[in-house]
Amino acid sequence: MATPQIFLNKVFTVTGAAQGIGLAVARYLAARGANLALADVKRQELELAVEKINKDFPDNEVTSTVVDVSNTHAVDSWFAETMSTFGKLDGAVNNAGILGTFAKITEIKDEDWQRVERVNVGGTMRCLRAELKIMEEGGSIVNLSSVAGLIGFPGLTPYVASKHAVIGLTRCAAKEAGPRNIRVNAICPGPIETPMLDEVYVGTELPKGPIARDGKPEEIAALVGYLLGEESKYTSGACVPVDGACFAC
Template identity: 75%
Template sequence: MTTLALQPFATKAILVTGAAQGIGLAIARYLARRGANLALADRKKAELESASAAIAKENPDVKIMSRAVDVSNTHEVNAFVADTVRTFGKLNGAVNNAGILGKWGNIEDIKDEDWQRVQQINLGGVMRCLRAELGVIEEGGSIVNMSSVAGLIGFPGLSPYVCSKHAVIGLTKCAAKEAGARNVRVNAVCPGPIVTPMLDEVYHGTTLPTPPIARDGQPEEIASVVGYLLGDESKYTSGVCIPVDGAGYAC
């Protein structure tokens, strides 16, 4: 097997937000094992540093930079993307994964500040990252935004989260139209119930129906789909939103 087949992202520089745990960490590990140099961001500085050190130990030939970043802060996002380009000389791909669940509650009980916090991070954070990334990404690059199956259906008690994830899909489709002339692809992934700290939050608030593939998904199963969208196998795929949910919600 050739080195290219073993490390399809060798020489590539890829940015991942929300990389300290869960899906973001699984994506970072997947990409590092396949040769990518990584710019990792998360609000949780200690957890991010620990994750980055572990990935670097596992992949000594991969270059990794990490930064505590609040994606609701335009200055921090812009600085992180600019530092990524300064460090690696380019940006080939990005995964805009940072997000929060927010508080449970019916629509009539939503407080303005709770609504705004979810939108600022889940939607505004993706917009800020996407805006900065599109300004510097190499021709032929690929960006993956993290939506959710909650971005495809309604879900009681989580309308701020659901609306933010629907909007990420709309933003993804707009970006794909705008960036296509430069051969830049923009897609979204819509995870179902995946074994992460966020799923623990969900299960504290409700019970989910069992999908036909009768188990919760693993973060690595999202990472492999993200890897496909970032890689050369999907060069003609843009503006799509791929559910990964065991056929439970999006069918």
């Protein structure tokens, strides 16, 4: 059975698109007809990802740009380039983020704190700011927070604080953008099979929940697709945990 082309002629941006959740989201949207502007700081991985997407979905227009979301000029230039190429923006997925280093609060270094907040909070803010200036009325934005944005994890305070802040950004943006019929939501993944999860397991053990496995990036991508699509037109300001009932319940 052919995949329904529910995003045909739609234009979406995705940050952190070279691997993990961002790549799964890009492939999910491309399979449903979307044109994509993809960004990541990892040039080689991004180019390989886009090459594969172009091969698998030759009818889609897909661009790739190396973007450091902690840099305002880089973010603004990317969105200007996206508008020049596609002429519009229907939706966006703000997924770029880093884990940072494991340390107790008493041992956190200023530079480690600032690096995580600059990427995870500042990067989401910079993208939101640019998106809300150009997005079509009726558009949708999905921010990637984490279950770490809902609860605490010892040893990961900069990351946890940044993901709590992403939820705050999401709720403010939903209020501000609502009059333009633009929806802004957040997803809070638990342990998902990604390179970042490998980093987590180096530093700590995570308990298994009632659904006793790690999640798959494609399972997050499906929820992103729902929140970007027509079936969620009255959903905004939501922060949805996807963790197999491990942490959020």
